[in-house]
Amino acid sequence: MESLRKVEVITPKRGMFDVRLHELWGYRDLILLFVRRDFVAQYKQTILGPLWFIIQPVLTSFMFYVVFGMIASIPTQGVHQFLFYFTGLTIWGYFSECFTKTSGTFIANSNLFGKVYFPRLTVPISIVISGLFKLLIQLVILSILIGMFSMSGTQQISMDWTIVLFPFYVMLMGFLGLGLGILFSALTTKYRDLSFLLTFGVQLLMYATPVIYPLSFTSGRIRDALAYNPLTSILENVRYSIYGIGQFDVYGLLYTAGFTLVVLVLGILVFNRIEQSFMDTV
Amino acid sequence: MEVIKVEHLSKQYRLGQVGTGSLIQDVNRWWYKIRGKADPYEVIIETNDRTTKGKGDFVWALEDINFAVNQGEVLGIIGRNGAGKSSLLKILSKVTSPTKGRITLNGRVASLLEVGTGFNPELTGRENIYLNGAILGMTKKEIARKFDEIVSFSGVEKYIDTPVKRYSSGMYVRLAFAVAAHLEPEILIVDEVLAVGDVDFQKKCIGKMKDVASAGRTVLFVSHNMEAVKNLCSRALLLEHGTIVSEGSPSHVIETYLNNRNKADWGRSYEEHEAPGNEFTRLKSIALKPIREDGKPMITVKSSLEINISFWNYVEDLVANLSLHLFAATGECVFNVITQLPPPTLGVGLHHARCVIPKELLNTGVFYVSFMLVQDTAKPLFNFDEVLTFEVEEERENTNWHGKFPGFVRPNIDFKINA
Numbered sequence: 001m002e003s004l005r006k007v008e009v010i011t012p013k014r015g016m017f018d019v020r021l022h023e024l025w026g027y028r029d030l031i032l033l034f035v036r037r038d039f040v041a042q043y044k045q046t047i048l049g050p051l052w053f054i055i056q057p058v059l060t061s062f063m064f065y066v067v068f069g070m071i072a073s074i075p076t077q078g079v080h081q082f083l084f085y086f087t088g089l090t091i092w093g094y095f096s097e098c099f100t101k102t103s104g105t106f107i108a109n110s111n112l113f114g115k116v117y118f119p120r121l122t123v124p125i126s127i128v129i130s131g132l133f134k135l136l137i138q139l140v141i142l143s144i145l146i147g148m149f150s151m152s153g154t155q156q157i158s159m160d161w162t163i164v165l166f167p168f169y170v171m172l173m174g175f176l177g178l179g180l181g182i183l184f185s186a187l188t189t190k191y192r193d194l195s196f197l198l199t200f201g202v203q204l205l206m207y208a209t210p211v212i213y214p215l216s217f218t219s220g221r222i223r224d225a226l227a228y229n230p231l232t233s234i235l236e237n238v239r240y241s242i243y244g245i246g247q248f249d250v251y252g253l254l255y256t257a258g259f260t261l262v263v264l265v266l267g268i269l270v271f272n273r274i275e276q277s278f279m280d281t282v
Numbered sequence: 283m284e285v286i287k288v289e290h291l292s293k294q295y296r297l298g299q300v301g302t303g304s305l306i307q308d309v310n311r312w313w314y315k316i317r318g319k320a321d322p323y324e325v326i327i328e329t330n331d332r333t334t335k336g337k338g339d340f341v342w343a344l345e346d347i348n349f350a351v352n353q354g355e356v357l358g359i360i361g362r363n364g365a366g367k368s369s370l371l372k373i374l375s376k377v378t379s380p381t382k383g384r385i386t387l388n389g390r391v392a393s394l395l396e397v398g399t400g401f402n403p404e405l406t407g408r409e410n411i412y413l414n415g416a417i418l419g420m421t422k423k424e425i426a427r428k429f430d431e432i433v434s435f436s437g438v439e440k441y442i443d444t445p446v447k448r449y450s451s452g453m454y455v456r457l458a459f460a461v462a463a464h465l466e467p468e469i470l471i472v473d474e475v476l477a478v479g480d481v482d483f484q485k486k487c488i489g490k491m492k493d494v495a496s497a498g499r500t501v502l503f504v505s506h507n508m509e510a511v512k513n514l515c516s517r518a519l520l521l522e523h524g525t526i527v528s529e530g531s532p533s534h535v536i537e538t539y540l541n542n543r544n545k546a547d548w549g550r551s552y553e554e555h556e557a558p559g560n561e562f563t564r565l566k567s568i569a570l571k572p573i574r575e576d577g578k579p580m581i582t583v584k585s586s587l588e589i590n591i592s593f594w595n596y597v598e599d600l601v602a603n604l605s606l607h608l609f610a611a612t613g614e615c616v617f618n619v620i621t622q623l624p625p626p627t628l629g630v631g632l633h634h635a636r637c638v639i640p641k642e643l644l645n646t647g648v649f650y651v652s653f654m655l656v657q658d659t660a661k662p663l664f665n666f667d668e669v670l671t672f673e674v675e676e677e678r679e680n681t682n683w684h685g686k687f688p689g690f691v692r693p694n695i696d697f698k699i700n701a
Contacts, residue, residue, distance in 0.1 A: 010376065010385040030416035037413055041404040044445070115399040117376035118417055190308075279378040280295055 034126035098177025103184035158244035179263035186274035291383035358515035389468025403447035436460035582677035611648035642694035
């Protein structure tokens with residue numbers, strides 16, 4: 001046995017801050033195997049397999065193009081509307097997937113959690129990592145689309161140096177989605193109503209985030225309110241970095257980072273508290 | 283050296299629908315707490331007895347459990363369904379936390395609460411070995427090292443790259459157990475695995491458990507299979523209604539268990555006005571009594587069973603037979619016997635009948651009894667349906683095989699090798 005013999009004490013409640021994150025490291029292989037499982041199990045027996053990662057946002061972008069672009073004609077600051085929506089949806093899609101999928105951690109895995117112990121955080125963390133693959137594929141498609149649009153002359157691309165911050169944006173969204181998701185997953189074990197709230201809550205949140213419209217399209221109180229949405233600065237900054245539209249918002253980014261940190265820490269604490277007793281309430 | 287030490291362990295469960303009203307309860311509980319008062323919901327205490335439906339919303343699944351297990355011991359835990367065995371194992375394997383008390387574990391714990399946890403049907407056998415191994419706490423390196431051993435132990439080499447949803451249930455279980463069996467933890471918790479799999483596989487499992495124990499590791503073994511407990515365990519615990527009622531040598535604890543078991547169901551009697559029956563006859567009482575050389579009141583394959591029936595007859599000069607049917611739990615009739623022929627003539631009043639089922643006739647399992655009163659060997663007057671239920675327990679010596687014999691009967695038939 002490689003692991004050292006260790007003494008463990010099981011008592012009714014662990015301390016609030018006794019989160020045992022180091023345990024996760026010992027289970028890093030499990031996290032990766034979960035990622036693999038998600039990927040393989042999801043697309044086995046589908047004909048198109050991971051192509052669905054692409055088809056989904058392309059069709060949605062096209063629909064938005066028709067509805068918001070052609071019918072409602074919401075301006076997109078000179079960026080081709082299809083490209084604008086595809087960019088927004090790709091970014092938003094990663095956050096919403098992290099959030100909704102991790103929020104089901106306890107309910108979806110109650111059977112497994114009821115039989116064997118392993119650090120429960122491995123599950124939501126693996127979801128956030130799985131989401132990265134999907135995001136990566138979509139980013140490749142986005143690059144191809146940008147290339148196509150700029151070569152045909154329909155779209156001027158002025159990429160900014162701030163594009164190097166892109167991994168940081170992704171990290172912020174992943175952590176924010178994770179933090180919110182595990183917070184919700186912990187609460188839904190007790191109050192199931194929250195899972196209903198969540199599904200349409202996330203839908204509403206998309207419209208409260210400048211995904212299919214630029215921040216500059218809004219004004220007054222709405223614009224002020226949008227500034228409190230931690231996702232606003234990410235979407236705006238991503239579009240600034242790629243298309244040079246809008247402006248680079250440092251304070252917004254700092255606000256988002258702070259917000260994310262608070263949510264993540266809170267989420268981990270609550271999750272840790274619930275994981276010790278949730279088997280009795282599910 | 284003590285590897286497991288359990289002190290004053292208690293576990294409380296909330297009964298019924300959790301959800302509606304729970305937010306109100308939580309708020310209320312919190313309100314009491316900040317005023318420094320006792321939890322208003324904790325005062326409702328009941329012992330874990332599922333035969334009487336509780337009035338309160340909370341139940342103690344375990345109450346003040348204390349025991350210690352030394353290194354290298356194989357501790358058997360027995361008890362009826364709902365006695366608290368599963369709760370105890372869940373707490374020991376950290377799936378849920380106790381309400382009160384403390385457990386000290388000295389070493390890595392692996393549990394086989396139900397084999398195949400985390401198996402994904404879409405993944406192949408190979409992929410599932412890795413996934414399941416990691417869930418049970420192994421690193422990828424460890425699994426890779428033991429991979430061949432696991433595969434050959436499971437005996438599914440040919441199908442290792444087939445999705446496990448195509449496996450038969452036997453193969454599935456074998457593969458799952460194989461992964462768990464190669465964990466090499468200091469403490470192994472095994473629950474009811476012997477219930478599945480064929481004879482060969484059972485032997486393998488038992489062999490593996492013995493290996494684990496003889497290598498100086500500790501095993502907690504929960505089972506309904508008394509023979510396996512007797513043969514494998516060095517010590518046993520009997521749980522009843524969430525408390526330990528007996529502890530010691532396996533044969534002693536098993537005997538207590540069998541003595542306590544189902545005694546209440548071994549007979550019933552009625553007042554005349556409420557007795558089952560009709561205008562021709564009513565049942566006064568039916569009682570089952572095991573007869574054994576050692577005089578112990580337990581029903582095993584080596585107990586003769588005496589059934590005493592008392593009934594009222596309301597038909598004058600009845601030419602009467604009783605016809606008794608013994609059914610297996612699954613509903614098949616095992617046999618039908620009738621009282622003596624030619625039938626006696628009975629007057630109006632109370633009559634008694636006695637039936638003895640010889641020992642070494644019935645196999646282990648649950649059986650039930652129905653009987654009817656028949657007039658002139660042709661006309662049933664009343665059928666007393668399912669008036670008695672009992673379970674025949676195992677009692678076996680000199681075998682290394684611990685599975686259940688097939689069939690409803692296990693008669694003592696002369697069968698010898700000339701040696």
